[in-house]
Amino acid sequence: MAVGRRAGTALAMAAGVTLALCPMVTDTAGAQPVSVEPAMPFPLPPAPPYLDPAFYAPDPARVAAAQPGEILAARQVNLANFWLIPLNVNAWQLSFRSTNTRGEPIAAVSTVIVPHRPSPTGQRALLSFQMAEDSLSQNCAPSYALQMGSLPNPLNPVIGAEFIEVQAMLQRGHAVVVPDHQGPNAAYAVGPLGGRITLDGIRAAENFEPAGLPGADTRVALWGYSGGAIPTAHAAELQPEYAPELNLTGSATGGLMADIRMAIDYNNGTSTFGGAVLGGLFGVAREYPQVNQFIDRYMNPLGKGLRLMHENQCVALQFAGFPFVNIKGLFDYPGDPMRSPEMQPVLDELSLGHRGTPRTPVYIYQAPLDEAMPINAVNNLYDTYCRDPEARVAYTRDLLSEHGIAAVSGTASAVLWLDQRLNGVELPAGCSNRDVLTSFADPGAIAAFVDVIGQTLASALGMPV
Numbered sequence: 143m144a145v146g147r148r149a150g151t152a153l154a155m156a157a158g159v160t161l162a163l164c165p166m167v168t169d170t171a172g173a174q175p176v177s178v179e180p181a182m183p184f185p186l187p188p189a190p191p192y193l194d195p196a197f198y199a200p201d202p203a204r205v206a207a208a209q210p211g212e213i214l215a216a217r218q219v220n221l222a223n224f225w226l227i228p229l230n231v232n233a234w235q236l237s238f239r240s241t242n243t244r245g246e247p248i249a250a251v252s253t254v255i256v257p258h259r260p261s262p263t264g265q266r267a268l269l270s271f272q273m274a275e276d277s278l279s280q281n282c283a284p285s286y287a288l289q290m291g292s293l294p295n296p297l298n299p300v301i302g303a304e305f306i307e308v309q310a311m312l313q314r315g316h317a318v319v320v321p322d323h324q325g326p327n328a329a330y331a332v333g334p335l336g337g338r339i340t341l342d343g344i345r346a347a348e349n350f351e352p353a354g355l356p357g358a359d360t361r362v363a364l365w366g367y368s369g370g371a372i373p374t375a376h377a378a379e380l381q382p383e384y385a386p387e388l389n390l391t392g393s394a395t396g397g398l399m400a401d402i403r404m405a406i407d408y409n410n411g412t413s414t415f416g417g418a419v420l421g422g423l424f425g426v427a428r429e430y431p432q433v434n435q436f437i438d439r440y441m442n443p444l445g446k447g448l449r450l451m452h453e454n455q456c457v458a459l460q461f462a463g464f465p466f467v468n469i470k471g472l473f474d475y476p477g478d479p480m481r482s483p484e485m486q487p488v489l490d491e492l493s494l495g496h497r498g499t500p501r502t503p504v505y506i507y508q509a510p511l512d513e514a515m516p517i518n519a520v521n522n523l524y525d526t527y528c529r530d531p532e533a534r535v536a537y538t539r540d541l542l543s544e545h546g547i548a549a550v551s552g553t554a555s556a557v558l559w560l561d562q563r564l565n566g567v568e569l570p571a572g573c574s575n576r577d578v579l580t581s582f583a584d585p586g587a588i589a590a591f592v593d594v595i596g597q598t599l600a601s602a603l604g605m606p607v
Contacts, residue, residue, distance in 0.1 A: 176214065176216055177216070178352065179216070179217035179218065180217075181218035181219050182220075184228070184290055187292065187293070188289045190281040190286055190292075191251075191283060191286055192280065196215075197217070197251070198237070198280065198326065200214050200215065205239050205247045205248065208238075210338075210345065211238055211239065211344075211345025211348075211349065211385075213238050213346050213350060214237045216234055216350065218233065219288075220233070221233045221290060222289065223598070223602060225290065225291065229601055229607060230605065230607055231255050231257055231607045232352075234254045234350065234353070235253055235285055236252050237251050238346035240342040241338050242335055242338070243332070249326060251285045252346060253320045254317070254346075255308065255318045257313070257316075262315045262565055263565050265359070265361070266355055267316045267317070267360065267362070267363070268319060268347060268348070268355055269362075269560060270319050270343060270362065270374075271311070271320050272336065272365070272366035273320060274367060274368045274369035274457065275301070275330070275369060275370075275457065276368070276421070276460050277298065277324070277460065278330055278428075278452055278460070279455065280326065280327075282295070282297075282301075283324070284321075284322060285320075285322050288305060297456040297458040298456035298457055299457070304367070306595075306598050310557045311561075314561050316564050317353060319347040321343035323339045323340050323370075324339075325339055330421060331372060331421075331425045333373055333376035334380070336373025336377070337377035337378075337379070338377075338380065338384060341385040342385075358389065359389060361564050362389055362390050363390070363392040363393065363394070363563050364378060364392070364393040365394045365395075367397050367552075368399075368515070371397055371399070372398075372399055374394075374395050375393070375395050379498070380497065383497075391503070392560060393500060394505040394506075395504075396549065396552050397515055397545055398494075400494045400523040401523075402422075402492045403489055405514075407516075408514075410469045410470055411467065411468040411469070413465070414465040414466065415513055416465055416467040416468075416469060420467055421460035422460075423437075423469070432485075440473045442472055444472060448472065495527070498530070499527040499528075499533045503563060505559045506524065506537045507548065508548065512543075512545045514545045515545065520537075524573070531571065533572075535573045536574050537574070538555070539577045540579075540581050541577055541579050543580065543581075548581075551580050551582050552581045554587035554588070554590040554591040554594070558587070
């Protein structure tokens with residue numbers, strides 16, 4: 143049993159839980175069984191990840207010996223809306239093996255959620271929802287923030303808001319897995335890393351018997367907005383090579399950063415989201431040593447001071463801190479630092495489209511007035527994908543929205559599109575793009591949005607999801 147799991151009195155109570163109360167789960171890939179620890183009763187608070195190393199940072203030798211997606215530890219958890227309002231679902235956390243961008247084994251964590259209501263098709267489908275964590279601390283990760291009794295953190299509000307979107311899919315009878323896609327070092331904005339963790343989190347969920355999924359036959363879809371769209375889109379591109387056995391049926395992204403060079407240029411000294419992009423650059427340095435070395439060598443004292451202020455902070459500071467920052471002006475480099483030879487291989491890897499078109503259907507929703515992510519980069523990505531005659535891409539431009547509004551206005555249409563993919567409705571090959579004043583005007587969108595809000599409020603009164 144993980145002795146770092148709970149703080150204070152929780153440790154004493156955990157010692158009294160016997161192994162007889164912990165069902166055994168065997169990874170279907172043939173790994174050794176792991177016990178499923180019972181949830182700690184409220185009001186005993188969950189320990190933040192840095193106080194829970196046994197679960198979040200297991201023995202490196204054991205991680206190295208495991209296969210990607212292999213479950214290392216499992217435990218039941220109690221989930222809540224905004225830390226306190228309990229959600230009546232079945233939920234577990236899984237610690238599993240994944241792979242970083244250098245091909246090295248790492249441990250990762252995900253939250254698996256299964257509704258009480260039956261699947262609409264009789265075979266439970268799975269949505270992997272990547273949240274816009276956008277943080278430089280593992281303690282801002284969804285696995286901690288979604289738990290009942292976690293410490294309220296006004297600097298980490300996005301996860302609570304996006305949890306309503308997760309519940310929209312649970313209310314339709316689908317299971318959901320929420321990966322801590324930034325990994326053990328909170329490598330914010332590193333899509334290739336987040337994509338691998340996302341795909342391995344799906345593998346782990348399919349191998350987790352209590353979730354009741356039909357294994358490799360499980361219909362799977364991906365969804366993420368903004369910082370969550372980054373790992374989602376990369377996972378869709380990586381899947382044919384990294385996890386070809388997954389039955390991936392669709393991928394939905396919004397507020398997408400398609401080209402990191404264009405995003406930096408777009409936000410450099412001109413955008414209220416400049417601090418968030420700068421925080422992403424610091425996140426990239428956590429995963430790519432060459433970027434960290436470049437920052438150490440060329441970033442000026444002001445830039446290094448801002449880096450210290452960004453470190454170990456959650457999403458609100460990344461976005462609200464240092465608006466209109468001149469990112470390139472923080473470097474003492476002869477020329478554009480983002481065009482330096484040292485940076486090009488990493489920036490290429492972080493941008494979308496160079497791996498080819500995803501084999502799964504893709505739904506993209508984007509605001510031309512998005513003040514964080516340039517619309518031209520998404521237009522270019524759409525054109526790149528659709529050069530493939532087998533591409534299946536639907537692209538909506540929401541004309542009256544900006545970054546934050548599109549996150550709300552596009553939710554219902556994304557839910558309806560994903561629900562069809564998870565229920566087995568196929569899409570023929572072909573690409574389509576459209577401009578709409580608002581996605582709320584899509585058929586069924588307002589009714590779906592109202593239904594989500596109503597059922598979420600009902601769940602706050604104890605209604606099973």
